[in-house]
Amino acid sequence: xxxxxxxxxxxxxxxxxxxxxxxxxxxxxxxxxxxxxxxxxxxxxxxxxxxxxxxxxxxxxxxxxxxxxxxxxxxxxxxxxxxxxxxxxxxxxxxxxxxxxxxxxxxxxxxxxxxxxxxxxxxxxxxxxxxxxxxxxxxxxxxxxxxxxxxxxxxxxxxxxxxxxxxxxxxxxxxxxxxxxxxxxxxxxxxxxxxxxxxxxx
Amino acid sequence: xxxxxxxxxxxxxxxxxxxxxxxxxxxxxxxxxxxxxxxxxxxxxxxxxxxxxxxxxxxxxxxxxxxxxxxxxxxxxxxxxxxxxxxxxxxxxxxxxxxxxxxxxxxxxxxxxxxxxxxxxxxxxxxxxxxxxxxxxxxxxxxxxxxxxxxxxxxxxxxxxxxxxxxxxxxxxxxxxxxxxxxxxxxxxxxxxxxxxxxxxx
DNA sequence: GTTTTTCTGTACCGAAAGGTATGGAACGTC
DNA sequence: GACGTTCCATACCTTTCGGTACAGAAAAAC
Numbered sequence: 372x373x374x375x376x377x378x379x380x381x382x383x384x385x386x387x388x389x390x391x392x393x394x395x396x397x398x399x400x401x402x403x404x405x406x407x408x409x410x411x412x413x414x415x416x417x418x419x420x421x422x423x424x425x426x427x428x429x430x431x432x433x434x435x436x437x438x439x440x441x442x443x444x445x446x447x448x449x450x451x452x453x454x455x456x457x458x459x460x461x462x463x464x465x466x467x468x469x470x471x472x473x474x475x476x477x478x479x480x481x482x483x484x485x486x487x488x489x490x491x492x493x494x495x496x497x498x499x500x501x502x503x504x505x506x507x508x509x510x511x512x513x514x515x516x517x518x519x520x521x522x523x524x525x526x527x528x529x530x531x532x533x534x535x536x537x538x539x540x541x542x543x544x545x546x547x548x549x550x551x552x553x554x555x556x557x558x559x560x561x562x563x564x565x566x567x568x569x570x571x572x573x
Numbered sequence: 574x575x576x577x578x579x580x581x582x583x584x585x586x587x588x589x590x591x592x593x594x595x596x597x598x599x600x601x602x603x604x605x606x607x608x609x610x611x612x613x614x615x616x617x618x619x620x621x622x623x624x625x626x627x628x629x630x631x632x633x634x635x636x637x638x639x640x641x642x643x644x645x646x647x648x649x650x651x652x653x654x655x656x657x658x659x660x661x662x663x664x665x666x667x668x669x670x671x672x673x674x675x676x677x678x679x680x681x682x683x684x685x686x687x688x689x690x691x692x693x694x695x696x697x698x699x700x701x702x703x704x705x706x707x708x709x710x711x712x713x714x715x716x717x718x719x720x721x722x723x724x725x726x727x728x729x730x731x732x733x734x735x736x737x738x739x740x741x742x743x744x745x746x747x748x749x750x751x752x753x754x755x756x757x758x759x760x761x762x763x764x765x766x767x768x769x770x771x772x773x774x775x
Numbered sequence: 776g777t778t779t780t781t782c783t784g785t786a787c788c789g790a791a792a793g794g795t796a797t798g799g800a801a802c803g804t805c
Numbered sequence: 806g807a808c809g810t811t812c813c814a815t816a817c818c819t820t821t822c823g824g825t826a827c828a829g830a831a832a833a834a835c
Contacts, residue, residue: 382811383802404692410793420814486691488754490606503754534763541747541764548746552690552705561736562743569771584780585831612823622784
């Protein structure tokens with residue numbers, strides 16, 4: 372990951388690694404949010420100049436989308452794995468455990484999806500809409516999984532699968548909010564432990 | 574609430590109502606966040622000009638603090654009432670019910686405290702610190718209430734009061750995030766219903 | 776009615792935002 | 806080695822940001 376893939380280019384090759392630059396941009400967006408990340412912040416962290424950024428990534432918005440792709444692929448991989456757990460409780464364990472591990476690592480605190488869901492100016496609203504749409508597809512996948520779990524008898528009849536998905540999502544979002552506010556790691560762990568203590572069924 | 578309290582002023586009296594202007598400013602901050610609310614947004618909503626705003630409220634930051642005071646007094650009154658519920662379950666019911674009612678009303682969606690907890694530029698960090706400090710005092714009050722509840726036998730021994738507070742807070746924050754993302758009211762209600770279904774003890 | 780105090784409105788300030796024109800340097804191709 | 810293509814760097818553009826100077830208007834105090 373030091374140099375990029377060499378396709379038969381004419382002219383001078385670029386001097387920086389696109390992947391490294393994108394990873395640096397992701398950290399900036401993750402730390403400051405889309406609107407809070409200025410081009411100066413980005414170019415300094417990426418180690419490139421402003422025209423280089425525009426030549427390689429288009430503009431700020433398309434750079435953010437590429438960073439969001441990277442984020443989902445590298446940091447949100449646990450979501451896909453969680454859906455394959457054998458029981459609804461297993462899904463919840465892996466979802467919350469994955470979110471917790473992410474907050475305990477060396478990456479920026481908080482969740483890029485959550486902080487991009489807040490209010491924003493008119494320029495950033497297409498960004499917000501995209502993030503919301505991606506979350507909707509995760510929601511749908513989780514709902515299908517929990518409907519199957521109910522059919523499997525993983526939790527009692529009187530529990531509503533849709534409600535359980537919304538609830539689990541809310542706990543995860545609250546976890547991210549508190550992580551971003553500087554709440555201590557052991558406190559974050561308590562959220563997960565308590566949720567699993569109260570989790571219905573298997 | 575049409576004109577302000579008349580203290581023995583000399584000179585020309587101001588032509589607008591400070592309370593009404595502050596209420597309008599609160600709506601703008603609530604909708605767009607501190608940094609997202611420009612002075613142009615604020616003055617247009619408040620119906621006053623820029624120098625009038627500075628004369629009456631100091632600057633943008635002190636205007637926000639006054640709006641935050643109003644928000645806590647008028648919109649977060651249910652928190653104090655919730656602490657007086659007879660059991661831990663009652664506290665949770667009133668807390669989540671109050672948060673839900675707030676999201677179902679005609680006010681802006683989301684929670685001013687939650688949206689102010691996200692990432693921000695250097696100028697807004699003292700704002701964020703203030704919001705975090707106010708939340709810490711609410712957290713402490715809720716923790717005392719739940720420790721009492723545990724002594725009262727409201728929930729089982731193996732449940733950690735600190736964890737339960739963090740957990741309840743997380744659910745409330747997730748509720749606000751989803752409300753701000755445009756999630757439908759009945760979906761929000763499912764979050765509350767599910768949480769109370771799973772609530773331990775009385 | 777004059778004075779004095781305060782408010783309103785316009786017009787402006789410096790700084791920072793996102794984005795780009797331009798010129799020269801560096802590489803692959805022929 | 807000359808050429809053509811592409812990249813890097815400086816310097817600049819327009820717009821918007823939070824904040825203010827100044828002049829004129831309006832009302833209480835005398």
